[in-house]
Each structure stands twice: as structure tokens, then as C-alpha cells.
Amino acid sequence: ITAFSKIQQKNLEGYVGFxxxxxxxxxxxxxxxxxxxxxxxxxxGLGKSTLINSLFLTDLYSSEYPGPSHRIKKTVQVEQxxxxxxxxxxxxxxxxxxxxxxxxxxxxxxxxxxxxDHIDSKFEDYLNSESRVNRRQMPDxxxxxxxxxxxxxxxxxxxLDIEFMKRLHEKVNIIPLIAKADTMTPEECQQFKKQxxxxxxxxxxxxxxxxxxxxxxxxxxxxxxxDRLPLAVVGSNTIIEVNGKRVRGRQYPWGVxxxxxxxxxxxxILRNMLIRTHMQDLKDVTNNVHYENYRSRKLAAVxxxxxxxxxxxxxxxxxxxxxxxxERREHMAKMKKMEMEMEQVFEMKVKEKLQKLKDSEAELQRxxxxxxKNLEAQHKELEEKRRQFEEEKVSWEAQQHLLEQQKLDxxxxxxxxxxxxxLALLLLLD
Amino acid sequence: MWGSTLLGYVGIDTIIEQMRKKTMKTGFDFNxxxxxxxGLGKSTLVNTLFKSQVSRRxxxxxxxxxxPKTVEIKSVSHVIEEGGVKxxxxxxxxxxxxxxxxxxxxxxxxxxxxxxxxxxxLKEEVNIxxxKRIPDxxxxxxxxxxxxxxxxLRQLDVEFMKHLGRAVNIIPVIAKADTLTPEEKxxxxxxxxxxxxxxxxxxxxxxxxxxxxxxxxxxxKIREAMPFAVVGSDKEYQVNGKRVLGRKTAxxxxxxxxxxxxxxxxxxxxxxRSHLQDLKEVTHNIHYETYRAKRLNxxxxxxxxxSSSDTQESNL
Numbered sequence: 001i002t003a004f005s006k007i008q009q010k011n012l013e014g015y016v017g018f019x020x021x022x023x024x025x026x027x028x029x030x031x032x033x034x035x036x037x038x039x040x041x042x043x044x045g046l047g048k049s050t051l052i053n054s055l056f057l058t059d060l061y062s063s064e065y066p067g068p069s070h071r072i073k074k075t076v077q078v079e080q081x082x083x084x085x086x087x088x089x090x091x092x093x094x095x096x097x098x099x100x101x102x103x104x105x106x107x108x109x110x111x112x113x114x115x116x117d118h119i120d121s122k123f124e125d126y127l128n129s130e131s132r133v134n135r136r137q138m139p140d141x142x143x144x145x146x147x148x149x150x151x152x153x154x155x156x157x158x159x160l161d162i163e164f165m166k167r168l169h170e171k172v173n174i175i176p177l178i179a180k181a182d183t184m185t186p187e188e189c190q191q192f193k194k195q196x197x198x199x200x201x202x203x204x205x206x207x208x209x210x211x212x213x214x215x216x217x218x219x220x221x222x223x224x225x226x227d228r229l230p231l232a233v234v235g236s237n238t239i240i241e242v243n244g245k246r247v248r249g250r251q252y253p254w255g256v257x258x259x260x261x262x263x264x265x266x267x268x269i270l271r272n273m274l275i276r277t278h279m280q281d282l283k284d285v286t287n288n289v290h291y292e293n294y295r296s297r298k299l300a301a302v303x304x305x306x307x308x309x310x311x312x313x314x315x316x317x318x319x320x321x322x323x324x325x326x327e328r329r330e331h332m333a334k335m336k337k338m339e340m341e342m343e344q345v346f347e348m349k350v351k352e353k354l355q356k357l358k359d360s361e362a363e364l365q366r367x368x369x370x371x372x373k374n375l376e377a378q379h380k381e382l383e384e385k386r387r388q389f390e391e392e393k394v395s396w397e398a399q400q401h402l403l404e405q406q407k408l409d410x411x412x413x414x415x416x417x418x419x420x421x422x423l424a425l426l427l428l429l430d
Numbered sequence: 431m432w433g434s435t436l437l438g439y440v441g442i443d444t445i446i447e448q449m450r451k452k453t454m455k456t457g458f459d460f461n462x463x464x465x466x467x468x469g470l471g472k473s474t475l476v477n478t479l480f481k482s483q484v485s486r487r488x489x490x491x492x493x494x495x496x497x498p499k500t501v502e503i504k505s506v507s508h509v510i511e512e513g514g515v516k517x518x519x520x521x522x523x524x525x526x527x528x529x530x531x532x533x534x535x536x537x538x539x540x541x542x543x544x545x546x547x548x549x550x551x552l553k554e555e556v557n558i559x560x561x562k563r564i565p566d567x568x569x570x571x572x573x574x575x576x577x578x579x580x581x582x583l584r585q586l587d588v589e590f591m592k593h594l595g596r597a598v599n600i601i602p603v604i605a606k607a608d609t610l611t612p613e614e615k616x617x618x619x620x621x622x623x624x625x626x627x628x629x630x631x632x633x634x635x636x637x638x639x640x641x642x643x644x645x646x647x648x649x650x651k652i653r654e655a656m657p658f659a660v661v662g663s664d665k666e667y668q669v670n671g672k673r674v675l676g677r678k679t680a681x682x683x684x685x686x687x688x689x690x691x692x693x694x695x696x697x698x699x700x701x702x703r704s705h706l707q708d709l710k711e712v713t714h715n716i717h718y719e720t721y722r723a724k725r726l727n728x729x730x731x732x733x734x735x736x737s738s739s740d741t742q743e744s745n746l
Contacts, residue, residue, distance in 0.1 A: 045579020106585050107532045151577075152609075153469020160531050183609045185679050250611055253690045255682025263680050 033091040035140050036279060037122075039172065040096065041115060041164070042149025043103040046179035051147075051235035052096055054248065054259060055271055056085060059237070076101040076111045078118040097143060103160055112164045119143050119171050123294040133327045144286045145208070145274070146172045149179040150230065154188050156195045165205045171290055173208040173282050175274075176200070181232030181265045182250060182257040189232050196230055210273075211281055225273060231266035234259050457509075457516035459566045460706065461547075463598075464521065465540065465590065466575025467528040470605035475573075475662035476521050478675065478686060479698055480510060498526040501539045522569065528586050537590045544569050544598050548721040570713045571634070571701070572598045575605040576622065576657060580614050583625050591631045597717060599634035599709055601701070602626070607659035607692045608677065608684045615659050622657060633657075635705070639712055652700055658693040661686050 040048045053059055079098045084091060097118065102111055122142045129138050146168065150161055165174055176196065181189060200207060207229075210222045236259050240249050249258040259267050274282075464472040505522040522543075527536055547568045554564045572594065576587055591600055602622070604610075610618060626633065635653065640646040663686050666673045675686040686694045701709075 043579075045577070045581045104584060106589060107534050109532050151469070153467070155469045158529060163531060180609050182679065183606050185677055252608070252611055252682065252684075253688075254684050255679070257679070257681050261680075 030090050033093060034279075035093045035095070036283070037095040037097060037141060037143050037145075038274075039099070039115075039119075039143045039146040040149070041099050041102055041146060042179060043151060044100065046149040046151060047235050048098070048147075048149055048179070050237070051177075051179075051233060053237050054235040054267065055274065056083075056094065057237075058083060058085065076114045078114050095141065108160055111160075112167050115164075116167065116171065119168070120294070123291055124298070126291065127295055127298065133324055140283075142286055142291060143172050144279075145282045146174050148174055148176045150176055150196065152178055152180050152183040152192070152232075154184060154192050156192075157199045162199065162203050162205070165200070165207070166203060169206040170293060173285055173290070174205075175208050175270075176230040177270070178230055178232040180234065182234045184232070193228070193230060193232070208282070208285070210278065225269055228266055228269060231270045233267045233270055234265040235267070454514050454516075456563065457518060458710075459518045459520070460710070461505075461520040461522065461567060461570050463524065463540075463544075463569045463572045464575065465524045465527055465572060466605060467577060468525060470575040470577060471662050472523065472573075472575055472605070474664060475575075475603075475605070475660060475694075477664050478662040478694065479701065480519060499530070501526040501536050503539060503543045520567070533586055536586075537593050540590075541594060541597065544594070545721065548718055549725075551718065552722055552725060566710075568713055568718060569598050570709045572600050574600050574602045576602055578604055578606050578609045578618070578659075580610060580618050582621050588625070588629050588631070591626070591633070592629060595631050595633065597721070599636075599712055599717070600631075601634050601697075602657040603697060604657050604659040606661065608661050608679075610659065619657060619659065634709065634712070636712075639716060655693070655696060658697040658700075660694045660697055661692040662694070 038052075040052060042048055077100055079100065081096050081098070083094050083096070085094055086092075099115055102108075102115070105111070119142075126138075126140065126142055129135065148161070148165060150157065161176075165176070168174060178184075178189070178192065178196075184192060210225060212222070213219060234250065234257055236248050236250050238248065238250070239246050240251050240256050241247075242249070242256050242258065247256070247258045248260060249256045258264050262268055462476070464476060466472050502525050503522060504525065505520050507518060507520040509516060509518050511517070524540055527540070530536070551564060551566065551568055554560060574587070574591060576583065587602075591602070594600060604615075604618065604622070607615065632638070633656065635649040637649075637653075640649055661677065661684055663675050663677050663684075665675070665677070667676050667678055667683050668674075669676070669683055669685060674683075674688070677684040677686075685691050689695055
């Protein structure tokens, strides 16, 4: 704007038509569609899933799909669910990042670490895709907003709340919410809010700040929102009939707490702010402040390790052609490396296979030998048996022969004997 | 022994009246401990239970006090009187329980305190020159406040009740019950009861100490309805021409003593009107005796005093 003030302002003499520019931008963005990533953090049982369902009027966590709170977690997990919502021709790819297990264990030290790691990894992905040559597809998965749920104790922030917010206020837009606000009476709620804001200031926690605009009307609205921070919300998708109207709310024996009633809770303020007015600003702040913080810290760390500061600084401001060359070289180097690696792997595998084959060959050989030996042994046995059998046969034959001889002898003897006897008889008769 | 019928009015039944007169004169002690994370309405509930400002909060502690870094034990005593009966009520608060980031073993200071009271009583009992009425500082009842998440018990709740269920009478209550709709309340209660069963946690009234069938049926009814979902308040509002204790929200007034709104009156009747004496008896006859037996078995007795301590041991 200051740049423009140095330039002369000219009045137009007719209608040119660039007043249509916002419409063109609008149409292009509508075609492209929007992305928004929302993170919800808080102990289980604070109504996070119900609130998300109420905000976007869908059943992201339906009763069939067990929401994270129904699954007992031993450590803090970070889970993403994506949903595509369409309204009036505009599509929004909404990513909800949930953190089941946060603050639920007996010892909750460092339960914020998985959350920090997740946010940093999304920043890193974006940084990498931004530095590439081919930037046509640049999905924005960075976390644009973190809804932090404070339990409605009525006293103040818990040590865990303070620790978490202190560690994350410079990485993501934090919007603290008082969960299950229908626990408190209006006076208790007021006091609680004051106490929380006091503690937030005391610990120098930087929550998301609504931007000041030039418009007086809008500023008044913004101030009204600021007075009611942190927002006390109630979530519900059950429809109840109250005074003939159908409203979303929670039915108690003593009355119905209406979700969209401004006197009952600040849900409408949250919804309007988050979706209808400040969604783009949340994305801008994430991009211009949190992401730039991350980027400068990350790249400064890289240059710090380099020997010559100037040289490495020069790397960042190289001409695109040189950058392209370098990237191509990098790409080639990477490819070569991969090729080499694959060759190595291939060689290794081949060696392994050869070895295996050799081993199995040796094994087979051994078995063959073994079997041959067995066969030989059996052969020998058989031979032995046959010999024995032969021997027996011979001896038996010999015996038979002997017996026959004996019989023959015996019969011959008897024959001779009978002949002799008859001769004698004959002689006697003569 | 066989019973014999009396031939006329003797007057034995007046002994009840005599006992009554005596207890009214001596009055009695009741020590109740409240445990739970800060902000669950413990102090408010105790004030509502005894319909007077008897909690720590009323004796000069404000809501904005910082959460202590470790669990502290703070006890406040008051003497309250009703119908000629005096009661010395001691409320033992445990600020800092479950409020830190790392809550490992936060039940230890509480366990230590309870055992210290048993120890004090034991020492007095074992003394040669005993006082006529040993001052009873033992914890008769521990109200454990469960946060109304609507899902299930937290890890910390289970750990606490497991460690202390054998040393003191634990009565779990669901705090700030006006957070839950009636359906959510029933579901939550069922889930909590099942979890307690699965973990083997016995809360008061314990099944094993039921003396007879009448006791058992009464206590069974109570056990079915526990844990009580309570709401506390010390402010009065006008509802249908009556002044009631309640909480005024933008959509209605939660009446504390209305059984359709919450189970405060059930808890109060159970705790004060029917089972107060039983709580003391179970503490004395069972929990204290367990402690005493362990102590005397472990050390082979306390410091040797004289014959009275020997007779104590032989009675074991």
C-alpha cells in the first residue's frame, strides 16, 4: 500500500473492466476447490468428535465408526481423516487431525511431542514440494488451525494445558475452547474465561489473534468475539423440538441446552468465525507466519552447517536455470545411486541364489553317496546270504548224496544178503 | 441357649434409650475424605451434603489458588449439631491429586495419611494408660470423584481405587452430573460399573461384609444404583413457589434435591441417614483390624511396653 502511494493515482475515463478481477479469482478458486486442515486436541471425553460433527454437520465420527475416544490408546496417536464437503458449488477438502490418548495416561510428560512432530512433518513436506522444480501439484496439508479443548473445571488452566500451548503457539494457530460449556452457569463461565485469559497472558501464550480491518462494522464484531474468548462450546447433532422450533441441542430433565443459541453457548460464534469469516485468514497466517518461521529456522540450520555463509546464501538466490541444472544433476545422481544400489542388490541376490543352488547340489550329492552306500551294503548282505544259501545247498546235497549212498549201500547189502541166502538154500536142497 | 418368654414387662428394651442418651452426650466423630481432580465440585458437594460451610473452601481458600505441585492433605474440622446430636465432622481434602502432568504415584501421600491415622489409633490402643475415648481420626469414608467424560474410567481412577480399595471405604461418585443427559448417564454408569468389576475393585458397601439377607438385599439395591451421579450447590432459587438448592443455567434450573435431576438425595440418605454408623464400623472392625494384624505380625509387636501389649498379642 505504501508502494502504491508513491505512484500517481489516475482517474479512469470510462469503464475498463478490471473491477471484475475479484470475480475471476473467485471463479478460479472455486474450480480449484479449497483445502483446510483442522486439528483437535484435548483429553478424551471432552466432546471433540461431537463438536466436529456439529461444526460441519456431517457424521465424521458416526456411531458405527468407533471414534478415537472409544478405542483405548496406550500412547498418543495422531490420526487424520479426510472428508470432501460440497456446498453451493464450492468444494472443501477437509482434513481433521485427531490426537486420541492426549492427556489420558497417568504420566503425560511429553504427550505433546507426537503433535509437534506431526505439524513439523507437514511443514517439511510443504517445504520440500515448494523447493522442487515441478511444482504443479502442491497439496497444502499443513495444519491451519488447532482447536484446544479445555476441561470445564471452573478453576483455571491445568499444568498440561499451559505446557502444550506454550510449546505449540509458535507452530500453529491455537484457538482455545471451553468444552462441554453446559456444565457451567453463566457466572461461572464468565469467571472461568477471565481466569483463563489471565493465565494465558501471564504465561505469554500467543493464541490466534483476529486481524484488525479497516471496516468499522467488522471491527466491532471482532471486538465482540475477542471479549468472549475463549469460546465456550457445546456440541450436538440431535434435533429436539423447543417451543415449536426444531433445534439442535441436549435434552436435560430441566431444560434443553440449545447449541445454536447465543445465550446458551458460543458455538455459533465459533462456527461463523472458523468457517464463514476467518478460514482464509487462518490459512494465510499459517502460511505467512508459522510456515515462514519453520522455513527460516530450518534453512538457517542448513546454512549454519555450511563453511561459507555467502556461498550458501547464494544457493538460495541462484537463478532458476542454474537451479534447474543443479536439480537435474541431483536427479541424475540420485538415479545413478539408485541404479547402483539396485545392481548391488541384484548381485547380492544372485550370489545368494548361486550359493543356495550350490548348497542344494552338495546336499543332493551327499544323499546320492549315502544311498549308493546303502545300496552297496544291501548288495553285500544279499551276497552274503546267497553264499550262505549256496553253502547250505551244497552241504544239503552232500548229505543227500551220502544218504543215497548209504541207502544204496544198504540195499546192495540186502540184495547180496538175499542172493547169498537163496544160494545157500539151493545148495541145501541139492 | 434357648429363649425363654418373659412373664411380665422387665424393661430390657429401655437399653436402646439409654444408649441413645449416652451417644447424644458424647457425640461422635466422622471423618470424610474427598479425592478427585481439581474443579470437580468436591468442596461444593461436601458443603451441600452437610448443609453448612464445612469445606476447606469456606475456611479462607479461594477458587483462584494455584494448583499445588504435589498432593497435599488438608483437613478442616467443624462441630455440627442436629436434634441434640453433636457431630465432629472432619473433611480431608487432597488438592493436587491428578492435576499434574505426571501423576505417577499421586495416591501415595493419601495412602500414607490413611495409614498414619491407623497407626495413631493403634498406638493409643496399645498404651498402658489409655484415654477413655480414643480420638478417632481414621478416615471412615473416601468419596472418589469421577470426571463425567461419558466414556469410561480414566487410568488414574482405576489405579487409585485399586491401591486404596483395601485400606478404606471408597464411595465413587460421578461429579458434575448435570453435564450428562439421562441416557448418557445410564450408559456411563453401566460402563463404569463393568470396569470396576473387571478390575476387581470393591467399593463400599462391599459384598463380602454383608451380614445377613436383609443387609444384602438393601445393599444390593444400593450397589445397583452406584456410582451416584451428583450435583452440588449452595445457592437457593425459587422453583414453583418452593425454595430449592440448585444451579441456574440459561435453559433451566438444576434442582439438587430432585431425584429426576440428579442422585444427590440418594447419596445423602445413603451416606448420612442410613449408613453413617456402618461406615464407621466397617472402618473399625475390618480395615483397621487388617492394618493392626499386619503391623503386629510384621514387627512381632510394637515397642515393648508391658502386660497390656502382651495380652493384645495373645488375643491375635
